[in-house]
Every structure is written in C-alpha cells, then in structure tokens.
Amino acid sequence: MTVLQSDMKLDGNAIGGLLREIFTVEMTNAEGTCATCGRVHAVGEVVVYMNAPGVVVRCPSCGAVQMRIVKGRERYWVDFSGVRCIEFSSE
Amino acid sequence: MLTWQLGELAELVQETPKVASLVLKMPDWPGHLAGQHVDVRVTAEDGYQTERSYSIASSPEDPRLAITVERLDDGEVSPYLVGELRIGDKVELRGPIGGWFVWRAADERPLLLVGGGSGVVPLMAMIRHRAAIKSTTPTRLLYSSRSQDDIIYRAELDRLVSRADGLTVAHTLTRMQPTGWKGYARRIDRAMLGEVAWPKVQAPLIYVCGPTPLVESVASVLVEMGYDAGSIKTERFGPTGG
Numbered sequence: 623m624t625v626l627q628s629d630m631k632l633d634g635n636a637i638g639g640l641l642r643e644i645f646t647v648e649m650t651n652a653e654g655t656c657a658t659c660g661r662v663h664a665v666g667e668v669v670v671y672m673n674a675p676g677v678v679v680r681c682p683s684c685g686a687v688q689m690r691i692v693k694g695r696e697r698y699w700v701d702f703s704g705v706r707c708i709e710f711s712s713e
Numbered sequence: 714m715l716t717w718q719l720g721e722l723a724e725l726v727q728e729t730p731k732v733a734s735l736v737l738k739m740p741d742w743p744g745h746l747a748g749q750h751v752d753v754r755v756t757a758e759d760g761y762q763t764e765r766s767y768s769i770a771s772s773p774e775d776p777r778l779a780i781t782v783e784r785l786d787d788g789e790v791s792p793y794l795v796g797e798l799r800i801g802d803k804v805e806l807r808g809p810i811g812g813w814f815v816w817r818a819a820d821e822r823p824l825l826l827v828g829g830g831s832g833v834v835p836l837m838a839m840i841r842h843r844a845a846i847k848s849t850t851p852t853r854l855l856y857s858s859r860s861q862d863d864i865i866y867r868a869e870l871d872r873l874v875s876r877a878d879g880l881t882v883a884h885t886l887t888r889m890q891p892t893g894w895k896g897y898a899r900r901i902d903r904a905m906l907g908e909v910a911w912p913k914v915q916a917p918l919i920y921v922c923g924p925t926p927l928v929e930s931v932a933s934v935l936v937e938m939g940y941d942a943g944s945i946k947t948e949r950f951g952p953t954g955g
Binding site for chain 2: 631632633634635636638639642643646648649650651664665666667
C-alpha cells in the first residue's frame with residue numbers, strides 16, 4: 623500500500639476535540655495569527671498532520687509549523703510557539 | 714467541558730455496501746449544529762483505547778443522533794462500528810465538536826455544498842436541517858461518488874429534491890456509470906463547478922467536504938473562479954477516519 627503524504631493531510635476541524643480538552647471551549651472558530659507570516663486563519667482551516675507521534679499544525683498560507691501537541695498518558699506536551707496570538711470566545 | 718457519554722445503538726442503516734449509519738439514543742445529548750462532528754472512542758479488552766472523528770448526519774431536530782461511517786478494511790475503528798456492533802450495544806462518544814464548519818439556517822445566502830464520498834455526511838446534516846425547519850434557502854449539492862452503488866443517502870436525496878423547495882442535487886460518478894446515466898462522469902472540475910455553482914454575484918456560502926485532494930482542488934478552483942475565499946469552508950477527510 624502506498625501512503626501519500628497528502629493522504630495524511632487534514633485540517634483544524636480534525637483536532638476540535640483535542641483542543642477542547644486543552645482550552646475547554648470550542649476552538650475551530652478561534653482565529654490564530656501566524657508567528658511567521660502574520661496571516662490570520664480560523665483554526666478550522668489550518669493544515670493538520672496527525673501521522674506524526676502527535677499533532678503538527680501548519681499555517682495554510684506559509685506552511686510554517688504553528689503548533690505541536692503530543693498527548694501521552696495523562697499528560698500533554700504543547701508547543702504553540704508558531705502562533706503569535708489566538709483569539710477565541712470564552713463561551 | 715467535553716465529557717465522554719454512552720449512546721445506545723437503536724438502528725443500523727446500511728447506506729451502501731461499505732457505509733452504514735448508526736442511529737443512537739443519547740440520553741444526555743446537549744444538541745448540535747449542522748456540520749459538527751463527534752469523537753468516538755473504542756476500548757479493547759486489554760484497555761487499549763483509540764478515537765476517531767465522525768460527522769453527525771442527523772439534523773439538530775432529530776431526537777436521535779446519527780453518524781454515518783465508511784468501513785475501511787484496514788481501519789481500527791470502522792470495522793468494529795460497521796460490522797460488529799449490534800442493536801442495543803453501547804457506543805462511547807463525546808461532542809458535539811466544531812464551530813467553524815457549521816451552517817446556521819439564519820444565514821440566508823444561497824448554499825453550495827460540494828461533497829466527495831463520505832464527505833457528504835456533514836452536508837447531509839445541513840440538508841436535513843434545512844428540510845426539518847422548512848427553510849427555502851436555495852441549495853445546490855454537487856456530490857461525487859465512485860459508482861451509483863456508492864451514493865450515500867441516494868433515495869432520501871431524491872425524495873428531498875422532489876419537494877421542489879429550492880434544493881437541487883447534481884451527481885458525478887467517477888469510476889463506473891450505469892447504462893443511460895445522465896449525470897456527470899468525471900472528477901469535479903472547473904467546468905462542472907461553472908455549471909453547478911451559484912453565480913458569484915449571488916455571493917453563495919460554500920461548504921466542501923471529502924478526501925483531502927478533492928477538497929483542495931475544489932477550493933482552489935473556486936478561488937480561481939473568483940469566489941470569496943472567506944465564504945468557502947472546507948473539511949478534509951483522511952485515513953484517520955478508519
């Protein structure tokens with residue numbers, strides 16, 4: 623079986639549940655500013671790869687890594703250094 | 714807080730040879746919006762757990778929650794959900810999840826829905842919601858399947874179109890077409906979108922859902938055609954759906 627990299631490419635909708643665990647509120651309609659290119663995207667439209675040991679989120683405009691999230695046994699490792707700012711509803 | 718809940722399988726609807734809808738009784742369901750999904754968690758006897766996301770197929774008005782699952786032969790979860798699960802069995806899930814790929818009926822813009830394969834599922838929730846509240850929002854579905862037998866919700870879509878309340882459906886069959894097929898017979902392309910999509914001046918709201926290559930190709934063609942990127946919402950399905 624051939625697995626193409628493009629087959630592994632999803633979007634921010636796929637990590638809605640994982641982000642709810644971390645932020646407790648719905649995050650796919652949150653807006654993140656890319657720390658690399660400065661463009662703003664809804665979390666629902668970012669590029670997500672879930673085939674790594676964890677989740678890698680990339681900017682849909684410039685391709686830079688925005689977030690890395692690894693979930694282990696009762697533990698998270700979160701690197702959001704590629705996002706300058708995330709704006710989301712508190713409800 | 715998003716918590717895991719137990720639903721009970723009330724009905725199993727075989728939609729196509731590989732696709733089934735699981736209709737669940739959810740005692741504590743908080744309600745959902747058309748386009749949202751749930752995470753389903755299965756636990757093996759040795760305690761190993763894994764999760765998959767599935768779009769909600771039922772309308773928010775439906776008292777039972779339906780998800781539609783494509784059985785992937787090498788999948789970890791879908792062969793269990795479609796094949797082993799029996800009526801009365803419990804399913805562990807959490808949701809609803811998602812706030813971006815959702816349609817609210819108060820938005821009166823014409824709707825263009827483009828789906829490939831099981832990517833039609835969240836679009837069907839929108840179509841069912843539209844029908845349940847008797848919305849007349851002009852709605853066009855462009856739906857790509859491999860063959861006629863692979864069309865999910867085919868009879869129901871035909872029935873909904875026959876109500877003549879502003880819903881039209883255009884099918885394309887990419888691999889095999891029955892004799893006398895009058896629909897499209899190729900992958901979705903610019904010419905097809907040009908025929909099916911609402912004119913730009915009508916500023917339609919567009920939802921595209923399906924395998925990643927289809928979603929990316931359709932979205933980029935629509936942007937090239939001049940549709941506002943901000944009014945195009947996409948959701949990619951991948952092998953993690955297994």
